[in-house]
Amino acid sequence: MNHAHFMxxxxxxxxxxxxxxxxxxxxxxxxxxxxxxxxxxxxVQQDSAVLHAEMDALETLGRRPGAWYDDVTLYTTLSPCPMxxxxxxxxxxxxxxxxxxxxxxxxxxxxxARGVSLTxxxxxxxxxxxxxxxxxxxRLWFEDIGR
Ligand SMILES: [Zn+2]
Numbered sequence: 001m002n003h004a005h006f007m008x009x010x011x012x013x014x015x016x017x018x019x020x021x022x023x024x025x026x027x028x029x030x031x032x033x034x035x036x037x038x039x040x041x042x043x044v045q046q047d048s049a050v051l052h053a054e055m056d057a058l059e060t061l062g063r064r065p066g067a068w069y070d071d072v073t074l075y076t077t078l079s080p081c082p083m084x085x086x087x088x089x090x091x092x093x094x095x096x097x098x099x100x101x102x103x104x105x106x107x108x109x110x111x112x113a114r115g116v117s118l119t120x121x122x123x124x125x126x127x128x129x130x131x132x133x134x135x136x137x138x139r140l141w142f143e144d145i146g147r
Contacts, residue, residue, distance in 0.1 A: 003097055006030050006075045007121055010099065013040040013053065014077045014129050020045050023137075023144050024129040027053035027076045029061060036072075037061035043144060052144075053077070054084035058091070069093050077126040079106035081145060089114055099126030103134060104145070 006028055013026025017040035025041040039057025042048060051059070054076055069091040079101035080088060088096060088111060096111060097119045108118055134141045 002033075003075075003119065003121060006035065006073075007077070007097065007099055007123055007126070009035060009038065010053075010075045010077050011123070011125055011129065013038050014126070017041055017045070017053075018129070018133065023140060024133050025053040025076070025078045027057040027074065029057050030073045030075060031068075031071050041144065044140070050083065052081060052084050054080055055087060058087055066092060073097060075099075077123075078130060079104055079108055079120075080111070082107045082110070085111050088116060095119075097121065099123045100130070102127055103130040 010026040010028045013028065014024040017026065018024035022044040023041040027039045028035045029037040037057045037060045039053045039060055041053045042051040042056050054074060072093050073095040074088060074093050075097045077099035079098050080096065085107035095117045099121055100123055101108065101120055112118060
């Protein structure tokens with residue numbers, strides 16, 4: 001697994017989302033060392049209540065049998081919130097690689113307690129994308145995390 005390569009792809013999704021006027025969080029799903037789905041936070045673009053990057057990637061992928069997810073690694077630029085952590089647990093995705101959890105700490109304790117393997121890259125580019133967004137669009141950010 002080339003974490004840097006796949007996280008770069010997730011960050012490209014984040015930047016694309018920001019260029020669309022959205023929230024700069026991106027995600028890719030990887031299986032057999034290939035990207036099988038990409039996603040980005042599209043709450044603004046789609047006027048959606050639930051399209052966080054992880055949800056968008058899962059939805060883009062579409063339906064799969066449960067066991068199919070056993071070989072998936074989810075890359076996300078930001079620590080997964082409770083909704084996305086719930087989806088990760090629902091589908092039994094065993095590995096999550098996180099760009100950073102400094103700007104926002106998601107529900108990592110819940111994932112770890114349920115046996116999901118977490119790797120935090122502490123990626124400076126992912127962190128910069130979020131800190132700039134939080135500074136420029138605080139209301140949009142708080143809305144995204146339900147506050
Ligand atoms: Zn989320």
